[in-house]
Amino acid sequence: MARKQGNTGEKLLDRGLRLLSQAGLNGVTLGRLAQQVGMSKSGVFAHFTSIADVQIALLDYSAQFAAPRVIEPALRQPAGLPRLKALVQNWLGWAGRAGLPGGCPLAAAMFELDDVDSPVRDKVLQMEASWRELLAQLVREAIDASQLRADLDVDQFVWELCGIYLSHHVATRFVRDPSADARGQTAFEALLERARRE
């Protein structure tokens, strides 16, 4: 990655993230990105070395963009259930609340890139693993605080929580179901209830 810094680079990342959110990784082409920022294709390529470099930079930028909106406010809550609940609340539907015109770039990428091995796929895999590790860490803090049971299968909990997120993503963005938030909350509370029972 040989990106130049500066206003143009920031504008490229900002517009690129919006494009990524709406059109997915395959929708981020040099032509469309150049059009979004009012540059030539070669102007865009002065900032990136390849389209994969663009996509990886946008994935990195989406994580930077999401952190202060989703993770940081949750980490200011007390460790344990308050922190876990805050993170889940900030996570479900985050892209829309953050003003992105489309959905969660990572969720879409997991379905888009499942079959093609590439550095971009590796990047998404690594981001997904980091995210699950953060969720697992917050679940373990709730176990340490005796708020969830000691023998809880943390990976199973996180696996099911990711299912709730994906179902909520489909319900809000694809089905446009107004009950999506309530359904996600009910599902999460039931998951917590199971995790509390001895």
Next chain:
Amino acid sequence: MARKQGNTGEKLLDRGLRLLSQAGLNGVTLGRLAQQVGMSKSGVFAHFTSIADVQIALLDYSAQFAAPRVIEPALRQPAGLPRLKALVQNWLGWAGRAGLPGGCPLAAAMFELDDVDSPVRDKVLQMEASWRELLAQLVREAIDASQLRADLDVDQFVWELCGIYLSHHVATRFVRDPSADARGQTAFEALLERARRE
């Protein structure tokens, strides 16, 4: 849709479904489809009137293709829990077992098409609603057989079940996690357990 019948049409649908499964709706281009079947682009267009027509035909064909593999064997089970369990067992991971080279076309389409209104999106919406209605019908049969509790929120059950499917899809196809089947089964059994409790 002005598709001609015959062997070439079948070959187009068969190869097209494989392409759709691997590359998603946006990956189904005239050029790639023509290449897969060894035809010219204009030869492909003798069978379809537009690329949206191709995509809708492939979505229809994917439903036809899945029915005898996923739905019909389940419907031969006794109404109630045996039928519901058989359907879920046939559903999770169906695309790989059916020999498709990629994932479930419908699951991927829900993330691909969330933001763009189009006849193809409407088609996917309608297929997704039919699928949820089938799941709901089988859950209601289990309620009628007193195997699940009478006051169960059927739509919530189906919503969470779809989350399990999506998490399983990501776990198998994207993360390539060997524990995906066991995790999906554990999640489904927990959902059933909640649906049984008074």
